[in-house]
Amino acid sequence: MMKRGLCIKLVLLVAIAAMAFGCATGPKPACPIAADQNFEFSFPGQTPKVDSFYVILDGSESMAGSYGGLKKFTCAKKIVLFMNQAVANLDLKAGLRTYGLNAVPSGPQTDLRYGFSKYSPEEYANAVMPLWGPNGPSPLGLAITEADKDLCSTSGRTAVIILSDGHPSDDAVKAARKLKDRMGGKLCIATIAVGADASGKEILSGIAKIGGCDASFDAKDLCSGAGMTQFVNQVFYNQPKAAPPKPNNDIDGDGVPNFKDRCPFTPKGAAVNENGCWEIMGLTFDTDKADVKPEFLPLVYKVIPILNNNPGMKIELQGHADNRGAKDYNQDLSERRAESVKKILVDKGVDAGRLSTKGWGFTKPIVPNDSEANMRRNRRVEVREIK
Numbered sequence: 001m002m003k004r005g006l007c008i009k010l011v012l013l014v015a016i017a018a019m020a021f022g023c024a025t026g027p028k029p030a031c032p033i034a035a036d037q038n039f040e041f042s043f044p045g046q047t048p049k050v051d052s053f054y055v056i057l058d059g060s061e062s063m064a065g066s067y068g069g070l071k072k073f074t075c076a077k078k079i080v081l082f083m084n085q086a087v088a089n090l091d092l093k094a095g096l097r098t099y100g101l102n103a104v105p106s107g108p109q110t111d112l113r114y115g116f117s118k119y120s121p122e123e124y125a126n127a128v129m130p131l132w133g134p135n136g137p138s139p140l141g142l143a144i145t146e147a148d149k150d151l152c153s154t155s156g157r158t159a160v161i162i163l164s165d166g167h168p169s170d171d172a173v174k175a176a177r178k179l180k181d182r183m184g185g186k187l188c189i190a191t192i193a194v195g196a197d198a199s200g201k202e203i204l205s206g207i208a209k210i211g212g213c214d215a216s217f218d219a220k221d222l223c224s225g226a227g228m229t230q231f232v233n234q235v236f237y238n239q240p241k242a243a244p245p246k247p248n249n250d251i252d253g254d255g256v257p258n259f260k261d262r263c264p265f266t267p268k269g270a271a272v273n274e275n276g277c278w279e280i281m282g283l284t285f286d287t288d289k290a291d292v293k294p295e296f297l298p299l300v301y302k303v304i305p306i307l308n309n310n311p312g313m314k315i316e317l318q319g320h321a322d323n324r325g326a327k328d329y330n331q332d333l334s335e336r337r338a339e340s341v342k343k344i345l346v347d348k349g350v351d352a353g354r355l356s357t358k359g360w361g362f363t364k365p366i367v368p369n370d371s372e373a374n375m376r377r378n379r380r381v382e383v384r385e386i387k
Helices: 002-022 072-086 121-128 140-153 172-186 198-210 225-236 295-299 305-307 328-349 374-380
Strands: 051-058 093-099 109-117 158-164 185-194 213-219 314-319 356-357 381-386
Touching: 002 356, 051 109, 051 140, 072 121, 072 158, 072 225, 093 121, 093 140, 109 121, 109 140, 121 374, 140 158, 140 172, 158 172, 158 198, 158 225, 172 185, 172 198, 185 198, 185 225, 198 213, 198 314, 213 225, 295 305, 295 328, 328 356
Parallel strands: 051 093, 051 158, 158 185, 185 213, 314 356
Antiparallel strands: 093 109, 314 381
């Protein structure tokens, strides 16, 4: 397999290099594929979405025009050879049809140059290389009609790739529509505009839209390895499905995941405890005391900017106690602790009408009352927004 792969690559590189050498004189070409002839194409983990491809190559007289120092037809051939290099590892059927290469009016105006048969990259390159022209008229519609006949036997999904400057002498759009009507979702038509003017690009773009995958390209964008990779990705491969959005596991962004958050939708900027509830974190009270020590005042003041940022917000200050002492006594103590915090906020200018208080006594410990440290932790004030 490695020897065969190396042989394929050598054949394709020789083909591309030979064409590049033949076009080395004159202005810098618009299609400098020679610079990328050693490009290592890679499509890791991707699966083909087509079972066959079929190239229709414009060899009509208009393709003799210059395209950045090259004949349009020469550039089109280079594009086909470069694509052949990019898809060399795919197991497909393939076809190659030209039109307009015969200058004799009575001669065939379109010819099947390869297939339609099992794809061999070496044989495909050998079919492209001898093509010489361009010469005759531009019956793209006829070429598409003949392609329709060639593809009658295929049952899989096919990519038809048209390289042209977009000036057919017949109704190519009608022929493309007929082909699409017959093949339906099994057909993708990709067009590559080679030195096309605005009207030519419009015609080719219209054909691509009929083809169902809206794959309309400009030849100059396919001359680099990156550009050809993008083309092959879109036309030959299934696109990786985007990863589903990650669920929002922290709906209020307070750092506590939803499954643990007992107080969802806390306001932005509010400090929360391990339960996700707004608390004046760090504030604690001495045993049997309700006054706020001076060193804890800055912690209380942190409530003020949140209220300022939410002018319509009203809050309830909820005092708590540890479990030492009688229930009724601790209820009163917890209420006085909440009132102490309220007075501090009012003294700093907060409207008293926005503040209410509540005491929970020792009924809602945040940690077990089984140590001095834990009992201190339970002597606290939490904050709830009143909806």
